[in-house]
Amino acid sequence: MTVRFGLLGAGRIGKVHAKAVSGDANATLVAVADAFPQAADAIASAYGCEVRTIETIEAAKDIDAVVICTPTDTHADLIERFARAGKAIFCEKPIDLDVARVKACIKVVEETGAKLMVGFNRRFDPHFMAVRKVIDDGKIGDVEMVTITSRDPGAPPVDYIKRSGGIFRDMTIHDFDMARFLLGEEPVSVLATAAVLVDKAIGEAGDYDSVSAILQTASGKQAVISNSRRATYGYDQRIEVHGAKGMATAENQRPVSIEVANGDGYTRPPLHDFFMTRYTEAYANEIAAFIAAIEKGTKISPSGADGLAALALADAAVQSVKEGKLIKIG
Amino acid sequence: MTVRFGLLGAGRIGKVHAKAVSGDANATLVAVADAFPQAADAIASAYGCEVRTIETIEAAKDIDAVVICTPTDTHADLIERFARAGKAIFCEKPIDLDVARVKACIKVVEETGAKLMVGFNRRFDPHFMAVRKVIDDGKIGDVEMVTITSRDPGAPPVDYIKRSGGIFRDMTIHDFDMARFLLGEEPVSVLATAAVLVDKAIGEAGDYDSVSAILQTASGKQAVISNSRRATYGYDQRIEVHGAKGMATAENQRPVSIEVANGDGYTRPPLHDFFMTRYTEAYANEIAAFIAAIEKGTKISPSGADGLAALALADAAVQSVKEGKLIKIG
Amino acid sequence: MTVRFGLLGAGRIGKVHAKAVSGDANATLVAVADAFPQAADAIASAYGCEVRTIETIEAAKDIDAVVICTPTDTHADLIERFARAGKAIFCEKPIDLDVARVKACIKVVEETGAKLMVGFNRRFDPHFMAVRKVIDDGKIGDVEMVTITSRDPGAPPVDYIKRSGGIFRDMTIHDFDMARFLLGEEPVSVLATAAVLVDKAIGEAGDYDSVSAILQTASGKQAVISNSRRATYGYDQRIEVHGAKGMATAENQRPVSIEVANGDGYTRPPLHDFFMTRYTEAYANEIAAFIAAIEKGTKISPSGADGLAALALADAAVQSVKEGKLIKIG
Amino acid sequence: MTVRFGLLGAGRIGKVHAKAVSGDANATLVAVADAFPQAADAIASAYGCEVRTIETIEAAKDIDAVVICTPTDTHADLIERFARAGKAIFCEKPIDLDVARVKACIKVVEETGAKLMVGFNRRFDPHFMAVRKVIDDGKIGDVEMVTITSRDPGAPPVDYIKRSGGIFRDMTIHDFDMARFLLGEEPVSVLATAAVLVDKAIGEAGDYDSVSAILQTASGKQAVISNSRRATYGYDQRIEVHGAKGMATAENQRPVSIEVANGDGYTRPPLHDFFMTRYTEAYANEIAAFIAAIEKGTKISPSGADGLAALALADAAVQSVKEGKLIKIG
Incomplete structure (x- = not known):
C-alpha cells in the first residue's frame, strides 16, 4: 500500500x-x-x-x-x-x-x-532511538537522571522570536518532549532560570536566549536541560541517561569525522551546523513511522497528547522563571 | 542536463x-x-x-x-x-x-x-576526501608515511575467492589505489607478506586471508597496508597520513554512535558490517563525480590508468610474497 | 626553604x-x-x-x-x-x-x-586547571553556561551521612566551589531539587542521594550541577564551560586507557573508582600551592571566604528544596 | 626486604x-x-x-x-x-x-x-600491559596482526645517531621487542624499508629517519611497525593487536585531556612530548618488577635473551633494506 x-x-x-x-x-x-x-x-x-x-x-x-x-x-x-x-x-x-x-x-x-502525529522529530533520530532502546532493554536499570543539552549555532531573527511563543515554547519544548521520552514517567514539577546572554535584542523582544531547567517526576527522577541560542562549534544536541545500573549517552554528530594533529593538538571538525542536516535521518524515520501507523492502524506516537504535555511543561517553565519558584504540573 | x-x-x-x-x-x-x-x-x-x-x-x-x-x-x-x-x-x-x-x-x-571511470569508490568517501583535502591544503606538510587498515567482517565464499584473482587483486587493490591517492607520488617498490590465518579453505584455494604490504615512492614516502578477511567488530576501514607538519586520520564509521557505561566499562556499538552501508555516501558521490565529468567535459578520475596502476601493484605484491623480495614497479 | x-x-x-x-x-x-x-x-x-x-x-x-x-x-x-x-x-x-x-x-x-587554605582539591586537578586557563586566556569568550557532573561510585555508610550535614554540604559543596571557580562571577540565586533514588536508608537518615541544582549570577551566567551517590561506571567527574566564543570540557579519567573491540562493540575500561586515585595529582598540586603561597607570601586560594561561600550555596540549596523556590544569596 | x-x-x-x-x-x-x-x-x-x-x-x-x-x-x-x-x-x-x-x-x-634484566621499559607501561592481559585472557582469540606505531617528537643530535647503531638498533628495537611481547610467537622473517625524509644530515651520517617493517612468525602472524624521527603532535606510541575474536588497542597518552570547541572544530592538546613523561609509570613498574624478581627469586623478564632477540631482528631489518629481500631469522 x-x-x-x-x-x-x-x-x-x-x-x-x-x-x-x-x-x-x-x-x-x-x-x-x-x-x-x-x-x-x-x-x-x-x-x-x-x-x-x-x-x-x-x-x-x-x-x-x-x-x-x-x-x-x-x-x-x-x-x-x-x-x-x-x-x-x-x-x-x-x-x-x-x-x-x-x-x-x-x-x-x-x-x-x-490519526494525528505531532512533529517531535528528535524521537526518531537513530542515536536517540538507540539510547531509548538501551533503557527499554533494561541495560542501565531504572532511569534516575537525564541530561539534555541543546544549543543552536545561532539565534533566529528577532521577528521570528516575537512570534515564537518564547524560547521555552519554541526551543526547549523539544527537550521537554525528549525528557518525557527518556524519563518514562511524567514530570510533576518544573524549575527554570533564564537570561539574555547572546543578544540584547532578544531580551528587548521579551524573550531569553540562555535557559536551564530541572524537571522531576513523582518518584524523584530528574531531567536537567541546558539551552543556548548560540554555539560557535555547531548544532549541539546531546542526551545522557544515568540509571541504577549504568549510563547511556548519544554524542554530537558531525558531517565529516576526520582528525588533524599538529603542534596545536588534535582537531576534529565542527558539528553539523543546521537541524536539517543533523536530523536528516530523523525526518525520514519520522514520516516512515507515521506511514507505518496509518498502514497498520497502530497507535500514533508522539500524539496530540504528547504535544500538549510538552507545551504544559514549557508554560510551567515560563511561570517558574517569572515567579522564582517550583511549578507543579497537572 | x-x-x-x-x-x-x-x-x-x-x-x-x-x-x-x-x-x-x-x-x-x-x-x-x-x-x-x-x-x-x-x-x-x-x-x-x-x-x-x-x-x-x-x-x-x-x-x-x-x-x-x-x-x-x-x-x-x-x-x-x-x-x-x-x-x-x-x-x-x-x-x-x-x-x-x-x-x-x-x-x-x-x-x-x-570517457572511462573505474570504480574505486573509497576515493569518494566524504571522510577520506576530507583527509585528501587536508593534504592538498598543505596542513600536514609533505606526506611521509601512509597507514591503511582494511579488514572485512568476514571472508567471501571460497567459490568467489577462486575467481577473484587472489586477495591482493581483489581486496588490497582498493588500498593500493588509496595509497596512490594519498601519497601523491607513484610507488616504485612493493614488499608484501601473506598468510592463511582465518580459513584453511582459503589456503587450499591458493589464496591468503591476512596480508601486509609496504609501498615506497622514489623520494622515500612509505605506505603500510594491513588486510584481513576477518574482523569481529565490523567493517574496519581506516587511513592515517603522517606528514612533515602533522597527521590526518579518518577513523571508522558506525551506524549508531551511542555509548553505554557500566561496571564493565564504556561500550560503543560495532562498526558498519557491510561495504554497502559503510560507503553509501561514497557510491552517491562517485556517480555524481562521473556525471559531472561527463557534463563539464573534465578529466575523469580515477581513470583506466589508475585501474592499471593499482593492478600492477597487486601483481607486484603477489610476486613479492612468492619470491621473498622487494619488487620494483615500472 | x-x-x-x-x-x-x-x-x-x-x-x-x-x-x-x-x-x-x-x-x-x-x-x-x-x-x-x-x-x-x-x-x-x-x-x-x-x-x-x-x-x-x-x-x-x-x-x-x-x-x-x-x-x-x-x-x-x-x-x-x-x-x-x-x-x-x-x-x-x-x-x-x-x-x-x-x-x-x-x-x-x-x-x-x-594563612588559611581550605581543601577544595579539585581546583588543582591538572585537567580542570587547564579548563580554567582556557577561560582566562579568553579562548572561549565570556562564560555563559557551566555544567558540572559529579557522581560517586557508591554511597558512604549511613552513619557517615548522618554526620555529614547532608549531600549538599558534603558532596555538592565541591561542585558549588567548582562553579564559582569557573563562572568568574558570584552566584546570586540557587534552585535545587533532590530525591532518594539510590538507597532508602539515606532517605530515612533525612538526606538525599540524587540532586540537581542551578546557580545563576547577576549577569545571568548559569551553572547546572548533577549529583548522584551511585555510578556503576566509576567516579564520574566532568566539567563543561560554554562561552560566547566556544566551549571547554574536561572529560573523565581512567587508570588504563585501552579499548577492546569485538562483536559486542568497542569497550574502554571503567573510570577510576575512588577519589584518591582520581585526584592524586590534584592533592600533590594543592599542597604545593599551599607551600608556594607560604614561601612567597602570596594570597592563599581557596581561602576561608571561599569555604564560606560554598557553604552558603549549600545552605541555599537545602532551603530551595524545602521551600520549592529560588533562594537569593547574600 | x-x-x-x-x-x-x-x-x-x-x-x-x-x-x-x-x-x-x-x-x-x-x-x-x-x-x-x-x-x-x-x-x-x-x-x-x-x-x-x-x-x-x-x-x-x-x-x-x-x-x-x-x-x-x-x-x-x-x-x-x-x-x-x-x-x-x-x-x-x-x-x-x-x-x-x-x-x-x-x-x-x-x-x-x-640475574639480568634488560631495559625494555614499554613492556611495563600500564596501558600496554593491559593489552597484553587482554590477549592472555583470551579476549581477542589468537593473535593475527600486530600494528605498532612509534614516532619521536624530534630527531636526536646527529652525533648521537652516529654512535647509535642506526635507527633499527636504536629506536625500532623497542618495537621489535614489543612485537615479540605481543605476538606470543617468535618472528621468523623480517621485511623492511627505510628512507631519509626528516633530516638530510641523518642520511649523511649513514642512517634513516623513516622506516617501516613487517615481521612474520612461523604460523603466519604478522607485525607491522612504522617509525619516524619526527612527529609535530608529540611522542606517538600506539599498539594495536587484531585477533581471531577481536582487537585490543592502546591509544596515545597526553598530560592534559581537555577539549576546546569553537568554529575551527574540537581540539585536544598534543601528546606527551618526551619519553620520560610518557613512560613515568613504566619506569617505576619496571624497577618494581626487577626488585620483585630479586626478592622472590623468580625468572627475570625481559632477559638477556630478549635483548639478543630484539637485536637480531634489528640486524635483519638492516640487511633487508640493504638487500631488498626478506631475511629469515635464526
Missing part, C-alpha cells in the same frame, strides 16, 4: 518533509499548497506533484494524509479541518501556543477518530 | 549503482540488462526503468552512459564495445585481472576518446 | 596529605597527631616522622604549618588554635557545617593574620 | 632510574658512579646517596643490585663484571650493538647465575 500525501506549507520545514515523503517507498507526494504560489511551484517541480489549494486537498479523494507545515497559528484550525475531512494528519510542533486551544483541538481529533 | 544511464549487471553491486543513479538529480536510469531476467526485472520495477539486452543498450539513442557491474571477466570486452558505441563508461574495478588485457582495453578507450 | 609540617588526623584523608607532603621537595612532614595512636604510628613509620599530641605540635618551634584532617566538628576550633599559634593552616573542607561558626572562625584568622 | 642499589651512569636515563629506585618502597639508592663528578653529585644530593667509583660499588657489601645507564659500548663489560661480583643487574638496552658480543656476555651471565 502507498499513502498519498498532501503537503500544506512549502517553506523551509515543508521542503524537509517533501523530501522525506518523496524518498519513502511507501508514500507518494500528490499535491502541495502554499499561500505563495512560487514556493508551492518549486516543490511541485522538484518532486513532480501538483499545486492545489488547501480546500481542494481537503476534498480530494486521492489524498490520504496531510503534512501541516504552515505557520503555527494555523495549525489547530487545519488539524480540525482535516480531521473532519477524514485525513491522517502529521502536524509540525506546536499544535498551538495556547494550552486551551490545544485541548479543544485534541478533542476534535478524538471525536473524529482522526 | 540529465545523463541517461544503462545498467549492465543487476547483482549486488548493480543494485548499489541503480540506487545511486536513481537518487541523483542529474541522472536517469533508462534501462537495465542482466543474464538473469528476474534480477533485471527487480531493478526495473524498483526504479521504473526498462529491461533491455546489452545489444539494445549498445545501440540505443536514449542512453548516454553505462555502468558495468557484470562479472570481472566481461569488463574489458564491454568497455571496448561501449567505447566504440560512443557511451561514457563507469566500470566496477578491476578492468581485468591480466595487465596485458587491461593495457589493450585502455588503448581502445584512448583511440575512441571514450 | 622547606616548610615543616604537622599533620592533625591520620585517617583516610590524612594519609592522602601525608603522602602529598612527603613527596613534595619543598616540604618535610615532622609530626603527626591522632586520637588513635595506631593510626598516628602507621603514618609515622611510613613517612619517618614523629608522633606528637596536638598540644605539642601547637607549641612546637620546628613546625611551620599544619594540615587539619580531623573530624569536621573540630575544624573551626583547631583553625583558631593554630592561627593563634602562628602556624600556616591547611584545613580539609568544610570549616564547619554552620555558617555563623565559619564566620567567627574566619574572623579569628583575619585578626591573627594567619 | 629492601634491595640496595648502586647506579652506574648519572646522565639523562640515569636520573630516570634514580627517581624510580628512590620512589620504590622496597629499594634504597645507596651509591652512584659517573665519570663526571658533577653528574654523580647532582644525583647524590637529590636522593641522599653516596658518590662512589664503579670499583667500590663492585666490591661493596651494602649493594645488592646495579642499574647500568652508562654509554652503550660499556654495557657488556659492566654486565660481566657485576655478574661476577654477584650483583643483580638491570641494564639499559642494548647490551651491545654486536650480536656476538651480546652472546658472549649472556654466556657469562648464565655461568655466574647472575
Whole structure:
C-alpha cells in the first residue's frame, strides 16, 4: 500500500518533509499548497506533484494524509479541518501556543477518530532511538537522571522570536518532549532560570536566549536541560541517561569525522551546523513511522497528547522563571 | 542536463549503482540488462526503468552512459564495445585481472576518446576526501608515511575467492589505489607478506586471508597496508597520513554512535558490517563525480590508468610474497 | 626553604596529605597527631616522622604549618588554635557545617593574620586547571553556561551521612566551589531539587542521594550541577564551560586507557573508582600551592571566604528544596 | 626486604632510574658512579646517596643490585663484571650493538647465575600491559596482526645517531621487542624499508629517519611497525593487536585531556612530548618488577635473551633494506 500525501506549507520545514515523503517507498507526494504560489511551484517541480489549494486537498479523494507545515497559528484550525475531512494528519510542533486551544483541538481529533502525529522529530533520530532502546532493554536499570543539552549555532531573527511563543515554547519544548521520552514517567514539577546572554535584542523582544531547567517526576527522577541560542562549534544536541545500573549517552554528530594533529593538538571538525542536516535521518524515520501507523492502524506516537504535555511543561517553565519558584504540573 | 544511464549487471553491486543513479538529480536510469531476467526485472520495477539486452543498450539513442557491474571477466570486452558505441563508461574495478588485457582495453578507450571511470569508490568517501583535502591544503606538510587498515567482517565464499584473482587483486587493490591517492607520488617498490590465518579453505584455494604490504615512492614516502578477511567488530576501514607538519586520520564509521557505561566499562556499538552501508555516501558521490565529468567535459578520475596502476601493484605484491623480495614497479 | 609540617588526623584523608607532603621537595612532614595512636604510628613509620599530641605540635618551634584532617566538628576550633599559634593552616573542607561558626572562625584568622587554605582539591586537578586557563586566556569568550557532573561510585555508610550535614554540604559543596571557580562571577540565586533514588536508608537518615541544582549570577551566567551517590561506571567527574566564543570540557579519567573491540562493540575500561586515585595529582598540586603561597607570601586560594561561600550555596540549596523556590544569596 | 642499589651512569636515563629506585618502597639508592663528578653529585644530593667509583660499588657489601645507564659500548663489560661480583643487574638496552658480543656476555651471565634484566621499559607501561592481559585472557582469540606505531617528537643530535647503531638498533628495537611481547610467537622473517625524509644530515651520517617493517612468525602472524624521527603532535606510541575474536588497542597518552570547541572544530592538546613523561609509570613498574624478581627469586623478564632477540631482528631489518629481500631469522 502507498499513502498519498498532501503537503500544506512549502517553506523551509515543508521542503524537509517533501523530501522525506518523496524518498519513502511507501508514500507518494500528490499535491502541495502554499499561500505563495512560487514556493508551492518549486516543490511541485522538484518532486513532480501538483499545486492545489488547501480546500481542494481537503476534498480530494486521492489524498490520504496531510503534512501541516504552515505557520503555527494555523495549525489547530487545519488539524480540525482535516480531521473532519477524514485525513491522517502529521502536524509540525506546536499544535498551538495556547494550552486551551490545544485541548479543544485534541478533542476534535478524538471525536473524529482522526490519526494525528505531532512533529517531535528528535524521537526518531537513530542515536536517540538507540539510547531509548538501551533503557527499554533494561541495560542501565531504572532511569534516575537525564541530561539534555541543546544549543543552536545561532539565534533566529528577532521577528521570528516575537512570534515564537518564547524560547521555552519554541526551543526547549523539544527537550521537554525528549525528557518525557527518556524519563518514562511524567514530570510533576518544573524549575527554570533564564537570561539574555547572546543578544540584547532578544531580551528587548521579551524573550531569553540562555535557559536551564530541572524537571522531576513523582518518584524523584530528574531531567536537567541546558539551552543556548548560540554555539560557535555547531548544532549541539546531546542526551545522557544515568540509571541504577549504568549510563547511556548519544554524542554530537558531525558531517565529516576526520582528525588533524599538529603542534596545536588534535582537531576534529565542527558539528553539523543546521537541524536539517543533523536530523536528516530523523525526518525520514519520522514520516516512515507515521506511514507505518496509518498502514497498520497502530497507535500514533508522539500524539496530540504528547504535544500538549510538552507545551504544559514549557508554560510551567515560563511561570517558574517569572515567579522564582517550583511549578507543579497537572 | 540529465545523463541517461544503462545498467549492465543487476547483482549486488548493480543494485548499489541503480540506487545511486536513481537518487541523483542529474541522472536517469533508462534501462537495465542482466543474464538473469528476474534480477533485471527487480531493478526495473524498483526504479521504473526498462529491461533491455546489452545489444539494445549498445545501440540505443536514449542512453548516454553505462555502468558495468557484470562479472570481472566481461569488463574489458564491454568497455571496448561501449567505447566504440560512443557511451561514457563507469566500470566496477578491476578492468581485468591480466595487465596485458587491461593495457589493450585502455588503448581502445584512448583511440575512441571514450570517457572511462573505474570504480574505486573509497576515493569518494566524504571522510577520506576530507583527509585528501587536508593534504592538498598543505596542513600536514609533505606526506611521509601512509597507514591503511582494511579488514572485512568476514571472508567471501571460497567459490568467489577462486575467481577473484587472489586477495591482493581483489581486496588490497582498493588500498593500493588509496595509497596512490594519498601519497601523491607513484610507488616504485612493493614488499608484501601473506598468510592463511582465518580459513584453511582459503589456503587450499591458493589464496591468503591476512596480508601486509609496504609501498615506497622514489623520494622515500612509505605506505603500510594491513588486510584481513576477518574482523569481529565490523567493517574496519581506516587511513592515517603522517606528514612533515602533522597527521590526518579518518577513523571508522558506525551506524549508531551511542555509548553505554557500566561496571564493565564504556561500550560503543560495532562498526558498519557491510561495504554497502559503510560507503553509501561514497557510491552517491562517485556517480555524481562521473556525471559531472561527463557534463563539464573534465578529466575523469580515477581513470583506466589508475585501474592499471593499482593492478600492477597487486601483481607486484603477489610476486613479492612468492619470491621473498622487494619488487620494483615500472 | 622547606616548610615543616604537622599533620592533625591520620585517617583516610590524612594519609592522602601525608603522602602529598612527603613527596613534595619543598616540604618535610615532622609530626603527626591522632586520637588513635595506631593510626598516628602507621603514618609515622611510613613517612619517618614523629608522633606528637596536638598540644605539642601547637607549641612546637620546628613546625611551620599544619594540615587539619580531623573530624569536621573540630575544624573551626583547631583553625583558631593554630592561627593563634602562628602556624600556616591547611584545613580539609568544610570549616564547619554552620555558617555563623565559619564566620567567627574566619574572623579569628583575619585578626591573627594567619594563612588559611581550605581543601577544595579539585581546583588543582591538572585537567580542570587547564579548563580554567582556557577561560582566562579568553579562548572561549565570556562564560555563559557551566555544567558540572559529579557522581560517586557508591554511597558512604549511613552513619557517615548522618554526620555529614547532608549531600549538599558534603558532596555538592565541591561542585558549588567548582562553579564559582569557573563562572568568574558570584552566584546570586540557587534552585535545587533532590530525591532518594539510590538507597532508602539515606532517605530515612533525612538526606538525599540524587540532586540537581542551578546557580545563576547577576549577569545571568548559569551553572547546572548533577549529583548522584551511585555510578556503576566509576567516579564520574566532568566539567563543561560554554562561552560566547566556544566551549571547554574536561572529560573523565581512567587508570588504563585501552579499548577492546569485538562483536559486542568497542569497550574502554571503567573510570577510576575512588577519589584518591582520581585526584592524586590534584592533592600533590594543592599542597604545593599551599607551600608556594607560604614561601612567597602570596594570597592563599581557596581561602576561608571561599569555604564560606560554598557553604552558603549549600545552605541555599537545602532551603530551595524545602521551600520549592529560588533562594537569593547574600 | 629492601634491595640496595648502586647506579652506574648519572646522565639523562640515569636520573630516570634514580627517581624510580628512590620512589620504590622496597629499594634504597645507596651509591652512584659517573665519570663526571658533577653528574654523580647532582644525583647524590637529590636522593641522599653516596658518590662512589664503579670499583667500590663492585666490591661493596651494602649493594645488592646495579642499574647500568652508562654509554652503550660499556654495557657488556659492566654486565660481566657485576655478574661476577654477584650483583643483580638491570641494564639499559642494548647490551651491545654486536650480536656476538651480546652472546658472549649472556654466556657469562648464565655461568655466574647472575640475574639480568634488560631495559625494555614499554613492556611495563600500564596501558600496554593491559593489552597484553587482554590477549592472555583470551579476549581477542589468537593473535593475527600486530600494528605498532612509534614516532619521536624530534630527531636526536646527529652525533648521537652516529654512535647509535642506526635507527633499527636504536629506536625500532623497542618495537621489535614489543612485537615479540605481543605476538606470543617468535618472528621468523623480517621485511623492511627505510628512507631519509626528516633530516638530510641523518642520511649523511649513514642512517634513516623513516622506516617501516613487517615481521612474520612461523604460523603466519604478522607485525607491522612504522617509525619516524619526527612527529609535530608529540611522542606517538600506539599498539594495536587484531585477533581471531577481536582487537585490543592502546591509544596515545597526553598530560592534559581537555577539549576546546569553537568554529575551527574540537581540539585536544598534543601528546606527551618526551619519553620520560610518557613512560613515568613504566619506569617505576619496571624497577618494581626487577626488585620483585630479586626478592622472590623468580625468572627475570625481559632477559638477556630478549635483548639478543630484539637485536637480531634489528640486524635483519638492516640487511633487508640493504638487500631488498626478506631475511629469515635464526
